[in-house]
Amino acid sequence: MEAYLDNAATTRVFPEVREKMVRVMEEDFGNPSSKHTKGMDAEKYIRETKEILAKDLKCTPGEIIFTSGGTESNNTALIGGAYANRRAGKHIITTRIEHASVHEPLAFLEELGYQVTYLPVDKNGQVSPSELEKALTEETILVSIMFVNNEIGAVEDVKTLSEIVHSYNPKILFHVDAIQAYGKYHIVPKRLGIDLMSVSGHKLHGPKGVGFLYMRDKAKVRPLIYGGGQQKGFRSGTENVPGIAGLGVAAELFCKNRSTYVEQMYACKKHLIEGLEVLEDVTVNGVSGLPLEETAPHIVSASFAGVRSEVLLHALAEKGVFVSSGSACSSNHPELSGTLKAIGVADELLDSTLRFSFSTDTTIEQIDYALEQLYNLLPMLRRFIRK
Numbered sequence: 001m002e003a004y005l006d007n008a009a010t011t012r013v014f015p016e017v018r019e020k021m022v023r024v025m026e027e028d029f030g031n032p033s034s035k036h037t038k039g040m041d042a043e044k045y046i047r048e049t050k051e052i053l054a055k056d057l058k059c060t061p062g063e064i065i066f067t068s069g070g071t072e073s074n075n076t077a078l079i080g081g082a083y084a085n086r087r088a089g090k091h092i093i094t095t096r097i098e099h100a101s102v103h104e105p106l107a108f109l110e111e112l113g114y115q116v117t118y119l120p121v122d123k124n125g126q127v128s129p130s131e132l133e134k135a136l137t138e139e140t141i142l143v144s145i146m147f148v149n150n151e152i153g154a155v156e157d158v159k160t161l162s163e164i165v166h167s168y169n170p171k172i173l174f175h176v177d178a179i180q181a182y183g184k185y186h187i188v189p190k191r192l193g194i195d196l197m198s199v200s201g202h203k204l205h206g207p208k209g210v211g212f213l214y215m216r217d218k219a220k221v222r223p224l225i226y227g228g229g230q231q232k233g234f235r236s237g238t239e240n241v242p243g244i245a246g247l248g249v250a251a252e253l254f255c256k257n258r259s260t261y262v263e264q265m266y267a268c269k270k271h272l273i274e275g276l277e278v279l280e281d282v283t284v285n286g287v288s289g290l291p292l293e294e295t296a297p298h299i300v301s302a303s304f305a306g307v308r309s310e311v312l313l314h315a316l317a318e319k320g321v322f323v324s325s326g327s328a329c330s331s332n333h334p335e336l337s338g339t340l341k342a343i344g345v346a347d348e349l350l351d352s353t354l355r356f357s358f359s360t361d362t363t364i365e366q367i368d369y370a371l372e373q374l375y376n377l378l379p380m381l382r383r384f385i386r387k
Contacts, residue, residue: 049248125154153299162193206250210243
């Protein structure tokens with residue numbers, strides 16, 4: 001048996017996604033900028049996906065910009081937003097638990113003279129509204145706070161935080177990294193006060209290499225990629241039509257069945273946590289005192305005292321259980337998790353923590369199989385390490 005529990009890293013595409021992409025690549029393969037019928041057929045897929053996304057987000061199709069994925073969307077929002085608004089100020093606010101595709105662009109902006117404030121979080125990874133309020137200044141031009149944390153599944157109160165920002169100054173751009181949230185939550189950016197929002201296709205059973213940036217009409221953002229003027233000049237380069245078409249299918253299927261999928265993921269999460277809590281020296285992170293429904297449905301972070309995460313990860317993989325020791329998007333880097341440090345995980349557990357993450361494919365039987373392997377492996381690995 002196999003239990004793929006690394007769905008926060010990537011998901012298997014829906015069969016309908018694969019079928020649509022193959023058709024686009026084999027039959028409707030024209031360049032969407034071409035004026036002939038092949039080009040118009042290709043352009044139709046872009047238009048259809050925009051309409052699917054706009055309907056779900058309750059925005060206009062013109063507020064959707066297709067990108068190569070979440071990293072590009074975050075870079076565009078942050079660097080493009082900071083550059084376009086630099087005359088109003090050079091202060092940016094974010095949190096200590098953001099993904100590397102937020103922290104790294106901000107580090108780049110700091111080199112260019114921008115000032116960045118990194119907000120602390122509590123033991124469950126949540127930002128304090130009062131801390132955000134205190135951090136705002138007349139120089140603040142951009143605030144970037146993720147919707148769902150990719151390592152521990154913390155869910156931020158985006159609506160309250162955006163209200164604080166826009167009450168202080170409605171011209172401040174409020175950016176949300178929704179890469180782990182889109183699909184699991186029905187997000188209506190205008191209701192939540194979101195100006196910019198990043199989404200990636202392969203987190204919701206769509207293809208890799210495609211995502212989008214929601215950009216509120218009249219939000220000031222400078223393009224980062226120049227060339228042929230595609231997407232009204234904002235993001236040049238021939239559009240990834242197969243990927244965009246696949247993203248549209250995935251988004252439509254996920255959003256149509258959202259309540260069923262989310263209920264299933266919460267059931268898996270509850271079952272896994274209950275199984276982990278009976279194990280000796282195991283701590284589940286980011287859920288202290290919270291109802292399960294106030295955390296993301298698809299992510300569980302657990303620390304296993306006395307066993308290095310890499311050792312346990314490979315031992316589980318040999319048994320057909322696939323998990324992560326952090327964000328797979330940056331897992332080749334040796335640094336310990338900044339998120340775990342930020343929520344106060346003990347130093348000795350920082351390198352003993354695994355992330356389990358679920359999707360529409362995950363079953364209770366797979367959770368039981370993973371727990372069975374943990375029950376068998378942990379005592380053995382701890383004896384071996386102590387020797």
